[in-house]
């Protein structure tokens with residue numbers, strides 16, 4: 001923490017603003033912060049509750065930013081940095097206009113798992129983190145909970161906790177939980193029969209509100225206000241509340257993320273009704289890996305596989 | 317408390333089954349696969365009813381479905397008329413009585429925002445009004461406000477009976493049911509047995525104690541003017557809203573957001589006109605046919621959300637269009653806090669440099 | 670709106686204008702017998718194939734989807750089908766994950782002169798679809814949609 005503040009303080013004259021996290025309405029909810037003055041920097045926090053992927057803001061903020069010659073500072077976790085990589089690959093972000101602070105990531109908390117792991121349900125007044133333990137304080141006292149027990153699904157399968165493409169890495173590198181791509185949750189779905197899978201998704205998706213939080217939180221959903229899912233001409237979905245239209249919306253998101261998804265898990269994290277929508281994209285990521293040995297966002301110079309071709313390809 | 321009934325925990329399912337004989341009963345319930353996920357669902361025996369948990373999405377869909385058919389149409393080819401076809405319309409509908417059982421006071425109160433708009437004219441909405449007239453709300457006196465709740469700051473409170481027809485008051489071994497309206501009394505009559513005097517006393521104590529609690533700081537009900545003064549202060553809105561993702565989550569989980577769109581969905585010669593939820597946070601909401609959008613970015617859209625609830629609506633109807641349930645705060649992917657935005661409206665000292 | 674005892678099986682075919690549409694035409698001109706399940710949509714090039722076409726057709730209950738274009742290296746636009754085959758292979762591998770039967774989707778390459786081959790492709794794929802029977806799709810049709818299907822021969 002202190003290093004983060006000190007580092008940015010020293011650099012602040014060269015920065016237009018810094019995008020990081022600050023404490024939200026309760027200590028359990030750090031919220032994205034756009035810090036425009038040196039004094040604001042003191043609000044920055046960094047801990048395993050800093051879940052939002054800040055790279056989602058970069059295309060928009062760079063488009064609106066005045067050309068002052070100053071850079072925009074941004075704090076990124078490992079997975080966030082992969083999203084940045086993909087945005088650079090596709091030309092949505094000019095890397096040289098950014099100052100990227102990479103934060104080696106111990107993993108982030110799944111709020112529902114945390115609520116279950118806590119003995120008290122009283123409002124949280126203070127949170128601290130040390131040596132893999134979260135200390136959660138409320139009027140019922142302080143509870144210590146192992147981060148490993150309440151880890152978000154995305155973090156259980158994370159291979160890149162140490163940010164890529166950063167200008168500076170603050171903090172010691174952390175050992176990745178996985179060294180090889182892991183698709184065990186995709187496997188679990190694939191263990192079902194075709195019939196069961198259809199029923200599974202129909203049930204999960206029946207809860208969808210079509211609030212589009214999953215889409216808007218996705219750093220690679222760059223169409224923003226021009227999304228196909230809401231267009232009436234051409235008309236891909238109706239306004240009905242049935243599973244079919246919800247399914248089609250999710251297919252639009254998944255297919256548009258094919259060979260682009262950086263597996264940051266934001267789409268799933270933000271869903272208010274707990275639909276594991278990131279699984280669709282994990283399956284896509286796995287196909288991209290199998291067919292083209294491709295992992296989005298890891299190599300800023302690479303071309304996404306569906307934006308190119310190889311005449312010599314056989315077998316497909 | 318003159319008249320009250322007692323319902324033991326163990327008799328809850330039976331009572332709900334009894335109510336279901338005459339009405340659609342909606343209760344907070346959890347999903348088999350996701351115990352933490354509590355939503356309003358139509359009661360059926362065996363459903364895991366969760367009166368202990370706050371529901372994620374509001375009860376709004378009970379009276380205001382996510383998508384509802386307003387009318388059905390069929391085109392019949394007929395070359396004797398200039399259009400080449402005749403259109404047959406069918407807007408028949410049946411409205412079943414509804415009971416919302418075990419919602420929180422804020423959920424019931426949320427419909428007080430709908431009422432003046434949909435039932436009082438100048439345009440009375442028949443779809444909403446017909447359902448509304450047949451709906452009974454039984455709300456649970458609320459003892460587990462969390463950090464996002466702020467009902468007291470909008471002039472209500474965790475034991476507020478306003479908008480409810482009856483109240484459920486948790487006591488030892490079950491609930492005391494207290495009628496608030498005549499409709500509530502009529503509903504409770506058959507399901508509970510008369511509460512014993514000590515149960516009534518216990519319930520009264522709970523009511524008094526919870527009634528004294530303040531959930532949420534300050535008051536957010538008198539800022540209509542402050543909003544107008546802030547309207548053209550982009551720096552203020554940017555400081556609060558740069559982080560917003562402009563999704564529709566906050567409006568979709570909200571009990572008082574009532575915006576909708578009407579579309580015709582047809583295939584072949586048949587179709588229906590449906591009304592479905594829309595949201596001022598979506599770009600299409602204000603997109604004009606010319607391509608111009610008067611609310612081109614999330615800043616204008618979120619400003620509208622705040623203005624509508626805390627300025628325009630109060631100016632017109634004399635009440636804020638927010639019941640303080642905290643859902644938009646609790647579930648926002650990036651924890652945008654509408655309370656903080658509204659509270660800062662009159663601030664002299666600028667939060668932003 | 671009378672119920673038919675058995676819904677007729679339907680295959681949606683997306684054929685490129687330059688090769689496979691010609692191939693289908695050749696098969697017709699030569700009077701090669703083909704099963705009657707296929708309904709053809711002509712597209713300028715398989716490069717126009719949005720994988721969503723496949724998913725939407727299958728989700729709505731089309732019993733099969735067939736995509737056919739120029740042989741690789743023979744694309745009228747030189748490279749359209751190179752892009753296409755990546756997308757089509759990807760969607761083929763994705764379908765089973767969401768509970769859609771991948772056997773209901775087939776993509777292949779048929780040139781304008783290959784009338785005979787076209788006949789084989791259609792016959793074989795139709796046999797697969799006959800074997801699989803009606804596709805349940807994803808989610809249910811609304812009553813109005815079902816009515817719409819019966820009323821218009823091809824929705």
Ligand code: SF4
Pocket residue numbers: 077078079080105106107108154155156158159160161162264
């Ligand atoms: S996926 Fe990896 S980098 Fe991202 S939050 Fe989880 S542990 Fe951190």
Ligand code: SF4
Pocket residue numbers: 083217218219220221257260261262263264265266267268278281
């Ligand atoms: S689809 Fe989901 S996991 Fe993939 S980049 Fe977007 S938000 Fe992240």
Ligand code: SF4
Pocket residue numbers: 207208209210211212213214215270271272273274275277
């Ligand atoms: S965030 Fe969840 S509820 Fe909202 S559109 Fe996405 S899947 Fe549906």
Ligand code: SF4
Pocket residue numbers: 213559560561562563564565566567597644647648649650651652
């Ligand atoms: S305030 Fe939060 S929930 Fe509402 S549109 Fe913005 S990001 Fe979505």
